[in-house]
Amino acid sequence: MESAKKGAEQQGHEVDVIDLEADGFDPVMHSADLIGFLKHKAQDDQAIDYIERVKLADHLILVFPIWWELMPAMMKGFIDKVIFPGETFDYTKDGTGMTSLLTNLKSTTIMTTMNTPKALYRWVFGDAIQRALIRGTFRKMGLKQVKWLSCNMVKKSSDAKRQQWLAQAEKIGAQA
Template identity: 50%
Template sequence: MKNICIVFDHPYTVDACHNEPHNRSFSAALVTEAQKSYEKAGVTVDVIDLHKDGFDPVMHKEDLIAWRKKKVIDSLVADYQERLLKADEIVFIFPIWWEAMPAMTKGFFDKVIAKGIIYDEPQQGKIFVNKLVNLKKVKLVTVMATPHLLYRWVFGNPVTKIVFRGTFRKMGFHKVKWLNYANMTKLSNEERTKKLRIFGNKIIK
């Protein structure tokens, strides 16, 4: 059976998928909708909720020493790595803050996407070697207040450069897809609900 791993980053956690004042997140609603759509299609879904797990995104001295030795001292990082290695598809969902991902997602890339485990260093003249042998596709789902065209043409799509070009394509993996929900603060609840319904069909493709 196909295995989807969703990596989610928002301080309110996935529990904020409902329209409750001061505890609501469109990003969380996207996770819930994605999970429902995938499961309806007969797919196994594994959700990594970074804030609920209490993930520490900081690369401490001891973490870096272990990273250089291709070892892991954080049990949660080791658990995440095992789950990524089993995944046929990885979906990252988070809001855009200051034109990039929040700290926990950046820390996830720093600590979890580790050499000797998720990838191997290149030999002469070659790119990094991807060790995610089951992986078929990587999807990035983002939510932002910035208009999409402004983010793309003025800021230059920094998040896709980091996630796609700077990470997965560097490992030789090119089957990537970006779904961006921009200018969200301007939308009514009805408009957001409509986007969620459409998203449910988009994410499984």
């Protein structure tokens, strides 16, 4: 995350970092949140703040580890509470599709770390991030420019490989 932030700031971009853990974010969809989802009105004050900040973004970068082939609960809760109907997306009139309300957003990048080899992750474990987050969330709501930087086999990676990933992250930030 720091490398992407550095790249963006070096190009004069304003960077707004949301640190879910530091913020004490509650990822649980409580009954009030579920009712709000049905009524298209977010209930969680912190999620409302995040929604407003995401609406201002022209590039969204999500950074998280992959645990047990999925995103951690904190990130899933962020998606559940911030990618919210009536706020960041809406349903089409016939109810069969979605459309983004993130009018400023030009692109989204997902940066992940994992210890599973990428081919194994894709072919054996089903490529859950691609299916659930990239296609099942962002592309489903109409966002076309979605990229994924997967830093895999982290435990066995060399320092040179890690530096390469950091350079890629910085470049992504600079292009934001």
